[in-house]
Amino acid sequence: MLPSGPARTLVPVLLAALTGVALATAPPVRAADRTVAGGRLDWGVKSSFQSYVTGPIAKGRWSLTGGAATVGDSRFRFHSAAGSYDRDSGAFRAGFSGGVHFTGHRQQDGTYRLDLTVSRPTVRISGGTGTLYADLTSRAKTTGKVTTSAQVPLATLGLSGVSMRGGGSSVVLKNLPATLTSQGARAFAGYYAAGTPLDPVSLSADVKGAGPGTGDRPDAEDAEDRETGGREEKPAREGEFRDAAVDWGVRRTWREYVTGTIAQGEWKLSDGARDGGALFRFPSGRGSYDRKKATLDARFEGRIRFTGRHGLDLALSGVEVAVRKGRGTLSADVTNPDVREQGVPLVEFDVSSLRPEGGLITVTEAPATLTSRGAQAFGGVYRAGTAMDPVSLAVALDAGARLPRLPDLGSDTGASPSAGVGAGDGEGERAAPRQATAASDAFPLVPVTFTAGAVLACLAIGAGAVAVRRKRGRAGADSADSVSDSVSASASGTSGGDASEGRHADAPSSAPGTGTEPPR
Structure with a gap:
């Protein structure tokens, strides 16, 4: 976690408190030369959908692909942002790597009636409007037909009170409300109608200007050369x-x-x-x-x-x-x-x-x-x-050989305390960058270096945590401190009560083969 700036940054911080946006001073760089290089996007897709998939009805699981990870209250973390940012107009584009694959309602032939993959999310902001795009592969719940679509406009992003102009070396957007589009609803296999609130979106992206002396973060590849490779x-x-x-x-x-x-x-x-x-x-x-x-x-x-x-x-x-x-x-x-x-x-x-x-x-x-x-x-x-x-x-073994690059999370890579515990994988399953899964409630119950009394207390807490593990608080909370040389915006509100709480009680009918579908 990056520390707060010195006293001279109090003015930008005060402005952030008044307007919801912190604009940092940075040496002037031509807007066309500024690129997004490194960063992450945190998004739970829809937390009630996660709960449904791994719950007693769908009896399914999710798995991560392409280096995606989990963070905090069962959000998924997509990495290695790449795109562009025009600090004069505020136009912003950042594509991220990684994906999540949901499956449920296993059939006798081993296939799943619920089968959805969301990958390569991209955020585009222009003219005061924002859209979240993603590659989607889904199986229609009525016909079973599998459809793959690239960069579907999946959700609109709420930008009320957010100004994207005049930023410095990073763009930080927190808890942007996301609403399912009509195209997203079709690509989502019809499980949700257009207008359904999804989980809020948070992202942090590093912005790099052209030429030396811009104060921007160096290329991740250069940094990795200094730390792990590129030696002569x-x-x-x-x-x-x-x-x-x-x-x-x-x-x-x-x-x-x-x-x-x-x-x-x-x-x-x-x-x-x-x-x-x-x-x-x-x-x-x-x-x-x-x-x-x-x-x-x-x-x-x-x-x-x-x-x-x-x-x-x-x-x-x-x-x-x-x-x-x-x-x-x-x-x-x-x-x-x-x-x-x-x-x-x-x-x-x-x-x-x-x-x-x-x-x-x-x-x-x-x-x-x-x-x-x-x-x-x-x-x-x-x-x-x-x-x-x-x-x-x-x-x-050779001086010219290069080590594989690490997923680039951007300049702020600290692990933040979460508001909930994600579903764990079973004892016989393996969590991996390309195949991390969630299918059960296995998680550490006894932390390291306990006294006997603390063990009993934590076991009691752990038992309660299993009962409420899929009930989440405010979705998309991000505890990262604001960075003084960034565009930092926070949108209030969440993606809707049931989405945040992950309940099944209000599930309407007609999920494939069960008479129910994911809660809205």
């Missing part, structure tokens, strides 16, 4: 490497627990670790590789610390990866208030091949399971053998 130095001797990175998100339900209503916590990255939304990157790996023996050893930089209520305090650093006989182990130094232990093997994963291609060794999203010592490190939150987030590894 050669290995000291054959078999050694000095440029590698490992990506691991721990476990999606763990991240949701940390920022959820029980722990009400956060995580902080330091020593070069980076946040990719659905994963964390530990960079600057160095080590050795033996092609004949198919072995690899690497140590990485970066530290992550999870903190929250009820004594939650867990830090991981000194991450190491060792590969032997097609099996990989990810270890780390584990620190909490009671224990400091080095080189703890946390997860194991399969490695099908270590053969380099183009000077680069890659292991992509290898399924990972928790070790017995890893289970102890997490305070018994998960059992040994639990499926954790997958592990991805990239090792550059």
Whole structure:
């Protein structure tokens, strides 16, 4: 989270309080030269729809694709904003990567009557009007016909009190009311009528001007070169490497627990670790590789610390990866208030091949399971053998090889406390950047470093949380602090009472094969 500006920023902040928009001063740059490069969009689609899909009627699930992640009160986070911004006219366009796939009402042949994918959302604002576009693939609830449509104008965005002109190095829009369009209703397989409120939309996008000295954020690719790649130095001797990175998100339900209503916590990255939304990157790996023996050893930089209520305090650093006989182990130094232990093997994963291609060794999203010592490190939150987030590894053997780029969340990547806990995945399921799922209520019940009394108290809280997990408070809340050099706007209100509460009681009839459909 970026800190508040110094005293000289009080005037813009005061203006923000009066008008709902903070306009920062920035060196003049031609509007046509300003591009959007990096950022994120947070949107729950429709929270009552999420509840319906994973509830007792549809008995379905959702999964994430393309590096999308979850954040806060069961919102989905889309990443790597790209587009343009004209600070004179206020015209803004930003497309985001990632998607979410909803399925429900499983049929005997294994297909689903409810089958909807929303991906690549794009926000366009011009002339005081805003529209949310997205790629949609859906199965019609009456005919079963599958339709794929690109960049459908899915929802109109409420911009009351928002001025987009004159911004600086970022554009921040919070809680914009979203209303389903007629085209969106058709693409939504007819589950909702045009005019239905959807969840509000929040986004943060970095704006980059042309030429040096603009004060804008540098290219994400350049930043990543400085932190994890692009080195020109050669290995000291054959078999050694000095440029590698490992990506691991721990476990999606763990991240949701940390920022959820029980722990009400956060995580902080330091020593070069980076946040990719659905994963964390530990960079600057160095080590050795033996092609004949198919072995690899690497140590990485970066530290992550999870903190929250009820004594939650867990830090991981000194991450190491060792590969032997097609099996990989990810270890780390584990620190909490009671224990400091080095080189703890946390997860194991399969490695099908270590053969380099183009000077680069890659292991992509290898399924990972928790070790017995890893289970102890997490305070018994998960059992040994639990499926954790997958592990991805990239090792550059040649000076010219480039590591895979991380999803770009923009300049403000802090994890914010949530107003609710998202549905967790089952013990046998795997949460991953490309295949994170929600199908049950599994989530950590016992945080790290509890006293006996705190354990009992948290279990009681946890039992209540299961009962109300899909009842959400104000949708789309974003606790990120306003940045002084940004266009920052916040629209009041939500997408409608039942959408925020996620209830089933008011569900009208006619969902496929059940006599009901998602609540409106």
